[in-house]
Amino acid sequence: MARVKFLCDADRCIECNACVTACKNEHEVPWGINRRRVVTINDGKPGERSVSMACMHCTDAPCAAVCPVNCFQTTADGIVLHSKELCIGCGYCFYACPFGAPQYPKVTNFGSRGKMDKCTYCAGGPDDKPGKAEYERYGANRLAEGKLPICAEMCSTKALLAGDGEIIAQIYKERVLKRGYGSGAWGWQTAYRETVAL
Amino acid sequence: MANQGAFDIVTLRAADGPAKGDYYGLPWPCWGTPEIKHPGTHTLYNTNLHVKDGGGTFRARFGVDREGESLLAYNSWSKGSEITSGYPEFTYGVLKQLGWDKDLTGKERATIEKIGGAAPDGVGWAVDLSGGIIRVCLEHGVMAYGNAKARAIAWNLPDPVPVHREPIYTIRPDLVAKYPTLPDARQFRMLNAGLTHQKSAVDRGLAKDFPIVLTSGRLVEYEGGGEETRSNRWLAELQQDMFVEINPADAAARGVQDGGWVWVLGPEDGSKARVKALVTERVGKGVAFMPFHFAGYFQGVDQRGNYPKGADPIVLGESVNTVTTYGYDPVTNMHEGKVTLCQIRAA
Numbered sequence A: 001m002a003r004v005k006f007l008c009d010a011d012r013c014i015e016c017n018a019c020v021t022a023c024k025n026e027h028e029v030p031w032g033i034n035r036r037r038v039v040t041i042n043d044g045k046p047g048e049r050s051v052s053m054a055c056m057h058c059t060d061a062p063c064a065a066v067c068p069v070n071c072f073q074t075t076a077d078g079i080v081l082h083s084k085e086l087c088i089g090c091g092y093c094f095y096a097c098p099f100g101a102p103q104y105p106k107v108t109n110f111g112s113r114g115k116m117d118k119c120t121y122c123a124g125g126p127d128d129k130p131g132k133a134e135y136e137r138y139g140a141n142r143l144a145e146g147k148l149p150i151c152a153e154m155c156s157t158k159a160l161l162a163g164d165g166e167i168i169a170q171i172y173k174e175r176v177l178k179r180g181y182g183s184g185a186w187g188w189q190t191a192y193r194e195t196v197a198l
Numbered sequence B: 001m002a003n004q005g006a007f008d009i010v011t012l013r014a015a016d017g018p019a020k021g022d023y024y025g026l027p028w029p030c031w032g033t034p035e036i037k038h039p040g041t042h043t044l045y046n047t048n049l050h051v052k053d054g055g056g057t058f059r060a061r062f063g064v065d066r067e068g069e070s071l072l073a074y075n076s077w078s079k080g081s082e083i084t085s086g087y088p089e090f091t092y093g094v095l096k097q098l099g100w101d102k103d104l105t106g107k108e109r110a111t112i113e114k115i116g117g118a119a120p121d122g123v124g125w126a127v128d129l130s131g132g133i134i135r136v137c138l139e140h141g142v143m144a145y146g147n148a149k150a151r152a153i154a155w156n157l158p159d160p161v162p163v164h165r166e167p168i169y170t171i172r173p174d175l176v177a178k179y180p181t182l183p184d185a186r187q188f189r190m191l192n193a194g195l196t197h198q199k200s201a202v203d204r205g206l207a208k209d210f211p212i213v214l215t216s217g218r219l220v221e222y223e224g225g226g227e228e229t230r231s232n233r234w235l236a237e238l239q240q241d242m243f244v245e246i247n248p249a250d251a252a253a254r255g256v257q258d259g260g261w262v263w264v265l266g267p268e269d270g271s272k273a274r275v276k277a278l279v280t281e282r283v284g285k286g287v288a289f290m291p292f293h294f295a296g297y298f299q300g301v302d303q304r305g306n307y308p309k310g311a312d313p314i315v316l317g318e319s320v321n322t323v324t325t326y327g328y329d330p331v332t333n334m335h336e337g338k339v340t341l342c343q344i345r346a347a
């Protein structure tokens, strides 16, 4: 089985937010919750860069390591899924995650933040069979239909790549060779403990 | 999205499935009646393709000749064209001259003759409701709109070749004498008094009190006046505030903070808009930018209650045109929303 990953080519991303909008629409993600977002640095200055960020589906995921109720499981494809059945909304995963991926529906001074929500790599959830119940809890299960994540499919510049980690690394390498520059596969060292050798 | 996988990522045409042969999204122009199944036009004026495959020529829009020179294409036609030279827009009369009118169906001919009344030869492709002229043209590999050259001199416009003219409200009044706007004139049914306004702004020294050039433009999230796109919850969440983008130097001089509220003051009728400040170096010193997709606040006051019930967009904000100023394009009468002056103050 392939190890699937995300790769955002920051030299291509134009901060159009098509990926964010596609994600929200596909999974009916409520206002204020962002499974994916675009972060822009040096806004308005030479060297401005944007990176589209969501859960990276880390190798040895830090969120899973800290979860007190063992919500997380990694699929054979390397997708980190999280069970809303088990989640107690403690928020530990938010502190552990290097990418700020976990989102919570409630803000309270004390007690639960509600069930954590994050990018599922468009693979639904770990508890249910694809269908209405799964959709309501986790959003669409495109992987079950043989489709890749909608964010990368809809990316207007193909900056955001999703799929077999080796294939997307190869696509990125070819691009960098062809155009002669590349600022690297952002987040790969942190998420996957490897980088795309150029 | 259902057939997305069928489209080739290089040619953008679908290899199979219900969209077979189409370009992705049936891009305009997609010629003729649905029965013709034109694939759409991926690249305009592409003479390397047959017109049935999305190829095309440059439209003959400005007549066929001027001052003794042909305006039609020279040495250029689309692939498979039966006419290997330039040609004018097609009418029923042109079809007859070529003997191609015999390819029209009886129904198409009847429709054209009905539209034309006493002068059917003058019926052009654009008013032929039968679609017959377009259909016959496609069969002969030609474009119904003709095959001509582009022009660099637009002889029917006030400035046939663009020249520099200072904006009506300019930061450089010293240049107005040399580069004035066009003289006042009646256009359509209205007086366009641009020059009077420009002169008055210079005489009153307005640029002293309104020292920042204000321009307006688009955001990627919204479209047009924004009522529809601001009603879309995914898009509205991405841009929740109307803003003015200003340079750090101008912000510092005014005690304006990034994300803070400011008043943008316009030079006409004491107009003002209360918006958030976006402080970046994307705009130069002395220039400010505001998006034009907002409405629903007027000079600081929320107008949500004035929308018909259920018609109010999720996000409201000041309209930039509250502070933009006089000025109309002499040909289209489009208003001047792109350059004026303003002053900005922390609110």
Ligand code: SF4
Binding pocket: A054, A055, A056, A057, A058, A061, A062, A063, A064, A080, A096, A097, A098, A099, A100, A101, A102, A118, A191
């Ligand atoms: S990005 Fe964050 S939420 Fe996703 S697997 Fe890594 S640590 Fe967990």
Ligand code: SF4
Binding pocket: A008, A012, A013, A014, A015, A016, A017, A018, A019, A020, A038, A050, A052, A154, A155, A156, A157, A158, A159, A160
């Ligand atoms: S759709 Fe692509 S280009 Fe647009 S913001 Fe997302 S990653 Fe960047």
